[in-house]
Amino acid sequence: ELKVEQNPLFLSMQEGKNYTIYCNYSTTSDRLYWYRQDPGKSLESLFVLLSNGAVKQEGRLMASLDTKARLSTLHITAAVHDLSATYFCAVDRDSGYALNFGKGTSLLVTP
Amino acid sequence: ETGVTQSPTHLIKTRGQQVTLRCSSQSGHNTVSWYQQALGQGPQFIFQYYREEENGRGNFPPRFSGLQFPNYSSELNVNALELDDSALYLCASSLDTFYGYTFGSGTRLTVV
Numbered sequence: 001e002l003k004v005e006q007n008p009l010f011l012s013m014q015e016g017k018n019y020t021i022y023c024n025y026s027t028t029s030d031r032l033y034w035y036r037q038d039p040g041k042s043l044e045s046l047f048v049l050l051s052n053g054a055v056k057q058e059g060r061l062m063a064s065l066d067t068k069a070r071l072s073t074l075h076i077t078a079a080v081h082d083l084s085a086t087y088f089c090a091v092d093r094d095s096g097y098a099l100n101f102g103k104g105t106s107l108l109v110t111p
Numbered sequence: 112e113t114g115v116t117q118s119p120t121h122l123i124k125t126r127g128q129q130v131t132l133r134c135s136s137q138s139g140h141n142t143v144s145w146y147q148q149a150l151g152q153g154p155q156f157i158f159q160y161y162r163e164e165e166n167g168r169g170n171f172p173p174r175f176s177g178l179q180f181p182n183y184s185s186e187l188n189v190n191a192l193e194l195d196d197s198a199l200y201l202c203a204s205s206l207d208t209f210y211g212y213t214f215g216s217g218t219r220l221t222v223v
Contacts, residue, residue: 004153033211033212035214041216041217042201042214042215042216042217043154043201043203043214044214045211045212045213045214048209048210048211050209088153088154090153090154098144098156098159098167098169099144099146099154099156099203099212100156101153101154101155102153103152103153104152104153
């Protein structure tokens with residue numbers, strides 16, 4: 001069974017600070033996805049990482065993938081309040097099959 | 112606008128009843144998946160359809176069933192509702208998983 005673990009599960013950080021969210025998964029996969037979810041809302045796609053060493057950046061968020069270590073990171077640079085949300089990583093086990101999600105990281109950015 | 116629409120937005124049902132949730136995917140998106148998200152949890156895969164055929168199923172009982180139609184719409188049916196079925200139900204469609212999945216806004220189901 002594919003397991004996806006995120007840490008931390010809860011993160012409170014001050015505006016302007018940097019932090020990294022980690023996503024570990026238990027079996028070989030070349031595809032990893034990051035999503036954002038605001039309270040009561042659906043999932044917004046942030047990044048699709050398709051190969052080892054992939055790095056993508058959008059604004060204050062940067063995601064990377066190390067398939068050998070089975071690890072993805074989501075780095076937050078100079079956090080702002082608008083980034084407060086829950087962030088999920090998900091692994092596509094069989095390239096087009098189901099997404100297996102982590103439990104999510106609830107991020108709160110405070111002044 | 113996500114391009115994937117779900118209806119209804121909210122629904123309250125009584126234990127033992129049956130419910131049908133609907134999803135309209137983007138044109139050309141041959142793959143549609145359904146997920147259940149309990150409060151405070153990550154989404155859990157229910158099943159996936161590709162070109163109107165089920166091609167994958169998660170750890171959900173047979174009372175969870177689905178259909179996909181040629182017009183890129185799909186349904187999730189749940190029979191004999193239980194209190195634990197209360198959750199946000201999300202559908203997701205994909206043209207090609209190279210581009211990722213687009214999620215709908217979800218249906219919040221409450222079973223009382």
